[in-house]
Amino acid sequence: MHDKTTPAKKPTARSKRSRAVSADLIAVVIAVTNGGPRVLTIGQADALPSGPFELGHRSLQSGLRAWVERQTGHSLGYIEQLYTFADRDRIGDEPVQRVISISYLGLTREEQADGQTMHSWRSWYDYFPWEDHRAGVPAILPDILVPRLRAWADEASDPDIRHHRWQRAAIAFGLDGRVWNEELALQRYELLYEAELVAEAKPGNIASAPSIAGLAMIADHRRILATGIARLRTKIKYRPVVFELMPPTFTLLQLQRTVEALAGRLVHKPNFRRLIEEQDLIEETGETMSDTGGRPAKRFRFRQAVLAERTVAGTKLPLSRV
Amino acid sequence: MHDKTTPAKKPTARSKRSRAVSADLIAVVIAVTNGGPRVLTIGQADALPSGPFELGHRSLQSGLRAWVERQTGHSLGYIEQLYTFADRDRIGDEPVQRVISISYLGLTREEQADGQTMHSWRSWYDYFPWEDHRAGVPAILPDILVPRLRAWADEASDPDIRHHRWQRAAIAFGLDGRVWNEELALQRYELLYEAELVAEAKPGNIASAPSIAGLAMIADHRRILATGIARLRTKIKYRPVVFELMPPTFTLLQLQRTVEALAGRLVHKPNFRRLIEEQDLIEETGETMSDTGGRPAKRFRFRQAVLAERTVAGTKLPLSRV
DNA sequence: TCAAAAGTGTTATCCTTACACCCATGT
DNA sequence: ACATGGGTGTAAGGATAACACTTTTGA
Numbered sequence: 001m002h003d004k005t006t007p008a009k010k011p012t013a014r015s016k017r018s019r020a021v022s023a024d025l026i027a028v029v030i031a032v033t034n035g036g037p038r039v040l041t042i043g044q045a046d047a048l049p050s051g052p053f054e055l056g057h058r059s060l061q062s063g064l065r066a067w068v069e070r071q072t073g074h075s076l077g078y079i080e081q082l083y084t085f086a087d088r089d090r091i092g093d094e095p096v097q098r099v100i101s102i103s104y105l106g107l108t109r110e111e112q113a114d115g116q117t118m119h120s121w122r123s124w125y126d127y128f129p130w131e132d133h134r135a136g137v138p139a140i141l142p143d144i145l146v147p148r149l150r151a152w153a154d155e156a157s158d159p160d161i162r163h164h165r166w167q168r169a170a171i172a173f174g175l176d177g178r179v180w181n182e183e184l185a186l187q188r189y190e191l192l193y194e195a196e197l198v199a200e201a202k203p204g205n206i207a208s209a210p211s212i213a214g215l216a217m218i219a220d221h222r223r224i225l226a227t228g229i230a231r232l233r234t235k236i237k238y239r240p241v242v243f244e245l246m247p248p249t250f251t252l253l254q255l256q257r258t259v260e261a262l263a264g265r266l267v268h269k270p271n272f273r274r275l276i277e278e279q280d281l282i283e284e285t286g287e288t289m290s291d292t293g294g295r296p297a298k299r300f301r302f303r304q305a306v307l308a309e310r311t312v313a314g315t316k317l318p319l320s321r322v
Numbered sequence: 323m324h325d326k327t328t329p330a331k332k333p334t335a336r337s338k339r340s341r342a343v344s345a346d347l348i349a350v351v352i353a354v355t356n357g358g359p360r361v362l363t364i365g366q367a368d369a370l371p372s373g374p375f376e377l378g379h380r381s382l383q384s385g386l387r388a389w390v391e392r393q394t395g396h397s398l399g400y401i402e403q404l405y406t407f408a409d410r411d412r413i414g415d416e417p418v419q420r421v422i423s424i425s426y427l428g429l430t431r432e433e434q435a436d437g438q439t440m441h442s443w444r445s446w447y448d449y450f451p452w453e454d455h456r457a458g459v460p461a462i463l464p465d466i467l468v469p470r471l472r473a474w475a476d477e478a479s480d481p482d483i484r485h486h487r488w489q490r491a492a493i494a495f496g497l498d499g500r501v502w503n504e505e506l507a508l509q510r511y512e513l514l515y516e517a518e519l520v521a522e523a524k525p526g527n528i529a530s531a532p533s534i535a536g537l538a539m540i541a542d543h544r545r546i547l548a549t550g551i552a553r554l555r556t557k558i559k560y561r562p563v564v565f566e567l568m569p570p571t572f573t574l575l576q577l578q579r580t581v582e583a584l585a586g587r588l589v590h591k592p593n594f595r596r597l598i599e600e601q602d603l604i605e606e607t608g609e610t611m612s613d614t615g616g617r618p619a620k621r622f623r624f625r626q627a628v629l630a631e632r633t634v635a636g637t638k639l640p641l642s643r644v
Numbered sequence: 645t646c647a648a649a650a651g652t653g654t655t656a657t658c659c660t661t662a663c664a665c666c667c668a669t670g671t
Numbered sequence: 672a673c674a675t676g677g678g679t680g681t682a683a684g685g686a687t688a689a690c691a692c693t694t695t696t697g698a
């Protein structure tokens with residue numbers, strides 16, 4: 001609860017230069033392409049775009065945009081800060097410098113990058129296969145993760161800890177009659193980390209360890225991605241950010257599929273349509289799309305005006321219980 | 323929307339030391355004492371506790387705790403990150419180093435500090451007099467701020483900008499038949515800043531400028547405080563954080579008054595009691611308090627167990643429209 | 645004709661908000 | 672007696688989630 005570590009120097013005797021740290025900007029860039037939520041990665045390794053914050057950057061945000069553009073050729077629209085944390089930069093065991101990591105969530109559309117940069121788009125469910133409940137509960141959950149979590153809970157000697165561990169797992173994963181809550185993506189990852197079911201939990205093993213639960217990423221990038229997913233899943237319910245991921249015009253079903261891709265669960269179609277239309281977020285273009293397999297669908301576009309009308313614009317989404 | 327600035331160096335050629343920055347930790351520490359929301363300040367100037375992040379700090383959070391303790395003698399319970407931003411450290415006009423500011427919200431109870439440190443507790447409404455709607459709409463709003471905002475909107479030559487400015491003001495301040503939303507504290511401050519109605523908006527004038535709207539603080543501390551207030555007002559509605567501000571035992575009315583102090587508006591008593599009791603957040607101690615002026619009230623305590631039961635514990639609060 | 649998607653109507657249920665009222669204590 | 676705060680009952684209205692059903696196209 002309360003920290004006893006106290007540094008030696010007095011607050012008034014500040015010498016900023018002597019306490020220099022370096023700052024890294026890390027980007028979780030999301031797009032949705034034909035029904036799949038994608039995350040932008042760089043290198044052949046699984047890493048998020050990132051780079052140091054430099055003197056030339058006008059702000060943290062513009063530094064982040066610059067790095068993403070340089071590394072992937074993509075320019076970002078909407079961005080929002082996720083979290084800041086600090087790590088020790090070590091040489092051997094001795095800490096020599098601090099690195100502060102400032103992470104952002106960015107939304108864009110998957111398009112061709114300008115130059116030939118080493119980047120790719122991957123489904124975020126490659127990293128979090130247990131998060132996709134659109135086709136029902138994924139097999140990995142009952143078959144592998146739940147038994148492992150049970151074992152992890154049971155391996156504690158203290159019965160209180162056993163109970164507490166299992167309770168956390170049950171809440172996070174919707175067990176024991178509880179409902180699945182897609183917003184708990186970060187808590188779930190953290191539980192799997194604690195239970196050592198993700199490769200990142202064992203240092204040095206990232207490349208070698210058999211990945212029990214999803215693809216690993218370098219350093220703590222997967223945790224950062226989980227933070228971004230959780231944030232986005234929460235946010236689409238009360239801010240009209242989904243539209244950042246849509247093409248200029250779209251049908252209601254396309255919009256619904258995008259929401260479902262992000263939420264990892266299905267939406268009740270009639271209610272979804274009503275709710276969206278009620279809120280005056282979109283307007284008809286007049287055209288229809290007929291190559292969708294059924295009755296032609298009306299095309300819509302986002303009403304840009306709502307961004308001006310409501311800085312605090314709301315979007316409500318009906319997630320079905322099914 | 324999109325930033326053209328691109329730094330000169332290649333991402334692969336990273337030399338962290340060459341891009342050293344310094345990091346400051348800034349704390350918004352809140353307590354509620356007899357019906358007033360208080361913020362912890364240091365010095366005779368109005369400043370938030372803060373200090374540089376140092377090598378000796380185990381983490382950002384522990385660094386923050388250490389600084390607050392050193393500067394004020396208070397140890398913090400619950401803390402949560404607010405926001406990170408960057409500024410240029412200038413000598414004259416030339417930027418020489420970057421300062422990254424990482425701000426936190428901390429909750430505690432107002433108690434005697436151990437040593438004699440230069441700190442004090444102030445009502446946060448000293449800095450934001452327009453935010454307290456417990457006794458109705460504060461006079462400063464219709465008498466001063468609304469006319470000034472109107473004038474600010476009208477002074478734009480472009481009619482679109484005029485309309486947009488007024489629309490933002492009307493939404494943020496609940497004008498033109500809109501309802502007051504206490505969570506928009508940050509947007510309101512930012513509007514007043516843009517309209518130059520707060521002293522901080524005019525550099526150099528902080529001490530001299532007649533403070534039209536509330537007390538000024540150094541640098542951007544008041545904006546950080548606004549961020550903390552907005553966050554706390556949002557958070558008390560879905561997480562049981564109010565209890566961090568309560569003494570070990572309390573009556574339901576005391577709890578209600580605390581919520582009202584934070585929200586800056588009144589709560590419907592019968593519904594408040596039901597909602598709190600329904601949620602199993604508290605339990606009776608068995609004692610009663612009889613010096614409250616009326617019928618003796620039952621004493622309650624927070625059920626610590628809920629923190630274990632629900633990492634994602636909810637609290638719902640009924641704010642009355644009155 | 646059937647599959648697939650677009651749409652509309654309606655209902656059961658729960659939650660929110662408010663109103664009306666009674667209870668217990670001190671002055 | 673009355674002021675002050677504690678405490679209960681209940682009903683109106685709105686939002687949510689579900690069910691049932693019709694419409695329009697292409698294969």
